[in-house]
Amino acid sequence: MVVCHVAGTAQRGQDGVTRVLYEYLERHRTAQLDAVVLAAVTDERESQRFPMVEMPSIRLPIYRDYKLFVGGTVQIERAIAHLGYTPNLFHLHTPCPLGRVALRWAREHGIPAIATYHTHFPSYLRHHRLGVLRPLIEKSLVEFYRRCDCVLVPSQILRDELQQWGIPARYLPHGTDTALFHPRWASHRWRQRLGIGEQQCVLLYVGRLVWEKNLRILVDVWNRLDRRQFAMVIVGVGPIESTLRRLMPGAQFLGYQAGVELAQSYASSDVFVFPSDTETFGNVTLEALASGLPCVVADSPGSSELVRHAAxxxxxxxxxxxxxxxxxxALAGLSPDRRLLWRWRARLDAERYQWHSVCAELFSIYREVATPRAAGLMPDGLLHTASPSSP
Incomplete structure (x- = not known):
């Protein structure tokens, strides 16, 4: 079976969507699935491992790392022809123009399409003072997702909301790498290198530096705390970094991190702070929990479903x-024994979210949705579906 993933960007590590995308891609072969990717931004290195087609697009003026697809179904047709075979299933990771055109093409050719609800765009609007547009955005999203055969939602709260809108939503959380994100990476040298005092409580934020992450609250919090007792470490990049540096004097900005470097930042900190209220799932919150960090998060869909209040x-x-x-x-004031208990509970909770079990459920859904096509029931006029490992 061939699964075509459609995403705004396939640049590894660029955002939470791509992190999830690559977790899926890495496990396709072991499940006898072949993956191809259509994206407005591709990854030159990863394209050596996974077939990718970069679609025609223009760069966004504010978010320079992202591009907007410009084209129609003709461009999808050409991309499929370039691949040499027609996918059995489309997995859409964006409701933006590329996802919409891919869905239209799939529907015209009788190919099943599922989507993952990665981004709750209506919640972005208030951070840009565009709340008046919310009804229009919600209407557009409902029209898009209702046309999908299945919509996977990592938040139970948002799944219920989408079902009320008549969207065929199913709950499927994300996982995390509990081998990588682990308390064993805690490093005293990491703290020394950053000039953090032995008695200071280290606060960590990990994520893109954009206002949609509710970072005005992070600024507010930092300005309320006694900086002799606390250190603030920020991991991530984004268009408002220079503004945050000005508004948060004394905070340390470490830029983009991944792998062991990121795992060490998590495990060497004391409290994870994540005020974002626009998440569908708290990927970074789960990584922090796996690293044994107590988390202070916004009580909104996503992270709030991962954190047990006062536990x-x-x-x-x-x-x-x-x-x-x-x-x-309150967390900084915990005794060493109590702090260890909180860290232990955080780690145990994170261990319930394993990528191998998440992907097993995902691939089962693929086969459930694509069964007619996998059996060879193809509309006339399509390219032959062929791939070395397709069953």
């Missing part, structure tokens, strides 16, 4: 800066 962290109203600061101070 592995605190869930705070998204715009309550004083609440965030109070929760951080």
């Amino acid at each position: 592995t962290g605190f869930r705070i109203a998204p715009h309550d800066g004083a609440g965030f600061a109070g929760a951080i101070e």
Whole structure:
């Protein structure tokens, strides 16, 4: 079976969507699945491992790392012809123009299509003072996702919301690499290198540096805390980095990190702070929990479903800066024994989210949705489906 993944970007590590995408791709072969990728931005190195077609696009003026697809079904047709075979199934990772055109092409040719609801775009609007557009955005999203055969949602709260809109939503959480993200990477040298005092409580934020992550609250929290007692470490890049550096004097910006370097930053910190209220799933929150970090997160879909209040962290109203600061101070004041207990509970909770079990469920859904096509029931006029490992 050939699965065609359609994404705005396939640049490894660029955002949470691509991190999930590559977890899927890495496991396709072991499940006797072949994967191809259509994206507005591809990854030159990864394209040596996974067939990719970069679609015609223009660069976005604000988010320079992203591009917007420009074209229609003709471009999808050409991409499929370039691949030399027609996929059995489309997996859409974006409701933006590329995803919409791919869905239209799939529907015209009788090919099943599922989607993952990675991004809750309506929640982005308030961070850009565009709330008046919410009804239009929601209507557009409903029209797109209703046309899919199945929509996978990593948040149970958002799954219920989408089902109320008449969308065929199913709950499927993400996983995390519990071998990589582990308390064993804690490093005293890491703290020394950053000039952090032995008695200081290290606060960590990991994520893109964009206002949609509710980072005004992070600024507010940092300005409320006693900087003699706390250190703030920020991992990530984005268009507002220079603004944050100005608004958060004393905070340390480490840029983009991945792999062991990122795992060490998690494990060497004391509290993970994540005020984002636009998540569908808290990938970085789960990584922090796996690293044994108590988490202070926004009480919104995504991260809040991962954190047990007053057990592995605190869930705070998204715009309550004083609440965030109070929760951080409470965690910093824990005795060593209590702190160890919180870390142990965080790690245990994270171990329930394993990628191998998530992908086993995903691939079962693939076969369930694509069964008629896998059996050879293809509409006339399509290219022959052929791939070395397709059953």
